[in-house]
Amino acid sequence: MRYEKVLTLALASMGLLVGARAEAGLLGVDVSKWQGYVNWNAMESSGVDFAFARATRGNDYDDEYFVRNMNGARAAGIPIGPYHYSQPATSMNAYSDPVKQDAINEANDFVDAIQPFYEQYPGSYLRPVLDVEELPTSAEVDTVSEQKTYLSAWVKDFNSVVQERLGLDVIIYCNSNYARNYLTSDLSSFDLWIARWTYTTSSRPTAANLGIWDSWDFWQFSDSETIGGESPVDGDYFDGTVDDLQAFIVGAGPLEGDYNNDGFVDAADYTMWRDSYLAFGDWPADGNGNSVVEQGDYDLWSANYGEAAPPSATAVPEPVCVLLLAVGLASLASPHRQVSGHHR
Incomplete structure (x- = not known):
């Protein structure tokens, strides 16, 4: 871990850190096969505090760089979470059972890919993400209202599998258009990773960008950053501190015997x-x-x-x-x- 990060955390733990770094959000990236071989040590040295990596797409594709990204980020001390790129069925009636089965199939494929990481290294990985950026386009589902009903039911069916198998709710990734027009209000209980490319972290998403949500947790602010030797790479931002990020890490509970809760039994x-x-x-x-x-x-x-x-x-x-x-x-x-x- 970089010296400056250790110093920052030490000062924060003693209540001595004031000013920008104590209140600022955290820098992150999200990656897939399109970034190829990511140097995670370089990412950590460049100030990356968290990451997400694509695990699966649809129900028949595993990202070939997923395992390498998960292991590499963990070894570099960067909390990383998996995401699934959803492809809702486009040839079925919006109210038929095959729709539910499609979501279940995709969710099971996703959990099959990510479950071993949570089991082997508890406390190292962020909660899973459902990437929502495709709509059903069949003749039976062609109005905004029909697509909204279809997609929202699909998301809930997908999450039910993740919840049943891992005991976790997904984080929903979507852009402002989807947040406003294609997801029902009951999905606002899910944590949000909003995609809004302003290419600067000083221009944050506002209420007008969030649709059914009243706040966001993660924000993809760019699709073309140069970070850790990677270019282009998606730039992300967490609206909180290092301590706040712990709420999104699976199995990061206190150590037995760590009575002062500093992360070490000493x-x-x-x-x-x-x-x-x-x-x-x-x-x-x-x-x-x-x-x-x-x-x-x-x-x-x-x-x-x-x-x-x-x-x-x-x-x-x-x-x-x-x-x-x-x-x-x-x-x-x-x-x-x-x-x-x-x-x-």
């Missing part, structure tokens, strides 16, 4: 346990959740000592002092100070 967590030993109530060091800080919480810390969150968790370690650890462990032989239990 001597500082032992100190928190020691200082609240035998305290009753909702203390951070009550790792097993039985409302008292006791030996079981120490055992949990000890079993996980040295563990760190995945690179995507972006936590910054506190300095680990070997002497502190040795002294702390030795103090186990001494009587423990009892602390009055209460909520901090």
Whole structure:
């Protein structure tokens, strides 16, 4: 990880960072086979904080660079998520069962491709995305109203498979035209990745661009950036901080034994346990959740000592002092100070 990124995160964790970087959004890219071999280390060095990669298209095409992109971004410490390019059926009646089956087939193909990544490396990947930028064009579905009904039902059927198999809702990617005209209002509960090319991050999407949504989470601001040696590449923006991005990372929960929640199980967590030993109530060091800080919480810390969150968790370690650890462990032989239990 770049020195400046580590420094930024360290300052933010101490509440010392003020000004533009603390409040600014994050830079991202999205890629597919059209970018070929992406140098993800160069992307990270260029300031890329997140990415998306195409996994599948329709129900019979897997992007040949998908696996390489997912593994390369993860190795470089960049949270990356998969997206599916949807191709709603164009030859079926809008209200027939084959429409539902088409969405289910595409969703199953998508999940087959992405599920192994979430299972093998929890905490490394962003939630999946459904890319919506094609309309049904059959004679039975040719008015805006019919296309809107058809496409919205298709999206919900697709998501039902992802939800059933992965326990996740998709993020919807679409442009302003689709957001305004082709998706029903009940889809506004999904997180939005809006495509609106202004070629500058200073001209953000407004309410007029969002249709059924009242806010966006990700924004594709350009289709022709030069980033990390890639040109052209889609430029993206996340409307939040590094901490905010954690909400979109699958399996990025807290580490057991990480009582100060800094992403590392270290001597500082032992100190928190020691200082609240035998305290009753909702203390951070009550790792097993039985409302008292006791030996079981120490055992949990000890079993996980040295563990760190995945690179995507972006936590910054506190300095680990070997002497502190040795002294702390030795103090186990001494009587423990009892602390009055209460909520901090």
